[in-house]
Amino acid sequence: MGRLQYLKNVVTLKLDVAKCTGCQRCAEVCPHGVFAIENKKARLIDLDSCMECGACQNNCPADAISVGAGVGCAQAVINGFLRRTGPDCDCSGTCCD
Amino acid sequence: MKSGDGVRAISITTHNGRQVPRIASELNRADRLGDFKVRLALGRMRYTIEPGIYAIGEPTAESPVFVSANYRLSFNRLRSGLVGHDGWILVLDTKGINVWCAAGKGTFGTEELVSRIKSVALGEIVAHRKLIVPQLGAPGISAHKVKEQSGFQVVYGPVRAKDLPAFLDGGMKATEQMRRVDFPFADRIVLIPVELISWGKHILCAAACLLVLAGLRRGGYSGRLVVSEGVRSVVILLTSYLAAGILGPALLPWLPGRAFSAKGAWIGLAISAALGLQSRPLWKSWSDRLDILAWFLMIPAVTSFVVMNFTGASTYTSLSGVRREMRIAVPAQLICAVAGFGLWLAGRFV
Incomplete structure (x- = not known):
């Protein structure tokens, strides 16, 4: 069985890499492995797996993440x-x- | 303890002489029965525990602090994850709702956490300044704001309480696997009863309507038709509802499509096809043809709707995604249901 995946190209998650300080909190709190940290910056590696829970946005001290959480x-x-x-x-x- | 039955508490005296209720980490029979009952949707709104601070084992001022919700199922999970460990449990007031849902609503949130830390004077009970918050509480918590406002550092624990021993033994480091949410068969299956009960009343009402209306015929009303056609209609409707409510969650990964409404529609089409084949000898009259066509529209509408509602119980659907699928699915379900019902009714009179 493959991993359960929901609709493609629909989530509202945005990452402003310029603001990112590389603290890794987003990668830590995300329950679906949407983020990876590369060269001390966060990167979206699996956007379609985002469920818009808002954990990353709430825990980003640099205000680099926005998502219409719900x-x-x-x-x-x-x-x-x-x-x-x-x-x-x-x-x-x-x-x- | 106000929270009533089940959790028997005696108290423990902290290093500075405060009394804190102590609870056993091993779940007893009453706890297990309670957990089982909420799975059947019995009294889940009353399945709460008084917010505050609790001791587990023989904690000292150095022992870790775990944050939990005041839903007893969440609290009991945490307890069983801590068997053999000493610690403190800080229970937030989430209105009896589990950590993840409460975090989504914000009741398991920064504000409640900070004010609960103050109201129980956590800073006097422990000497360190660290809190272990379940990772699924993160949608409601801003770790950096908690630190700012209370001085306590948030460490996100594993998603599942059963991983707590490994997390603690590993120096409070969660593995990749401990951080991921999945939705395996067993997790989907336990949700079936609650899902079925949630729309059960509406479906029984609809079934009652079909039963009564089945007696209609040209120029009168027939009690015999209620018994034959009415009962048949009720059986078909309830079978469809149960099939969607059970097979939807059980077969979720294998049903075609990503949208839940599509997955549900396939279950309905399969049932309709089976029904059409089973009643083929009857296809000769117009009323039989109308009847088959009516069910071909109504059954998928019902099953699509039921499985679509399972999005709320699933662990991976986004609000944007649900909105997108509903924009197409809900009008389609409504049209099919209304048209199907119209044909079914018309079939009584031809």
Whole structure:
């Protein structure tokens, strides 16, 4: 079985290499191996595996990462649509446990 | 302890004379039963533990501090990962939600962590300034801000609590494998009951409607049709729902397509095809043809929708991706469901 992969060319993750200080936090917190550190700079090596959890952005002290973070949950999108708010996951732990 | 049953606590006295509740790292029978019950969606909203500081083993001022959520399943996982170790557990108030989901919402977050460090006076309980935060808490935590605001340094622990012993023995270094989230068969299977229950009520309502409407016919209502056609329709609907809810998660990597709605649609097409073959002798009348066509539209709509909703439980879907697939899938599901239902209803009258 291959690794499970979601849709291609859709994620909003951006890395500003000029700002990167090479602290490696992004590579540490990413659960999907999206980043690698080469020559003391971060690089996106597997962008399509990004799930937009926002961990890298929150933990980047140099503010070099931006991503439209959110939960990839259809139910949350439906809830947000019905209530006219943003995506709202009120899964209370049913989702990712 | 307010959190009630299950976790029996006695207290331990810290080096500066404070009382901290102590809990066993080994899970007892009540813990295991509780963990099993939430998997069946029984009382999961009440499966919480009081936020605060807890001792595990015989911790001293030098022992490590582990941060957790106040969802008991998360807390119990951490406990079992720490069997044979001494440490402190700092439980954040995540409203009873697991670490990853709570981090996504921000309740497992920098602000709550910093204020909990202060409210339990963690700086007086331990002499060091290090916190082990589960890696999946990172979406809610800014390590550098925690350091700035509390003086505590965040060390991200492994994704899975079962890797904690190896992480601690390896000098708090996580291997590549400990940092990665996957979605293996066993992890997908345990989510099935909760997934099935989440839409179960709606499906039973729809089934009841079909049962009642099946009695309609030109110029009247027939109780015999309810028993024959109605029961058949209910069986088909429930079979489709169960098939999507069970086979979707189980066969996820092998179902064609990357979009979950597409994976689900394939399950529905397979069921429709089987149904079409099974009822082939009946294809002679127009009402039978309409009926088959109706199910060919309705079944994939249902299965596509059910599997699409499994995106929330999966560990690798992005919001942008889910939005993209829904822009196409939801209108398609609606059109198929409405058109299919219309044909099914029309079939009663031809």
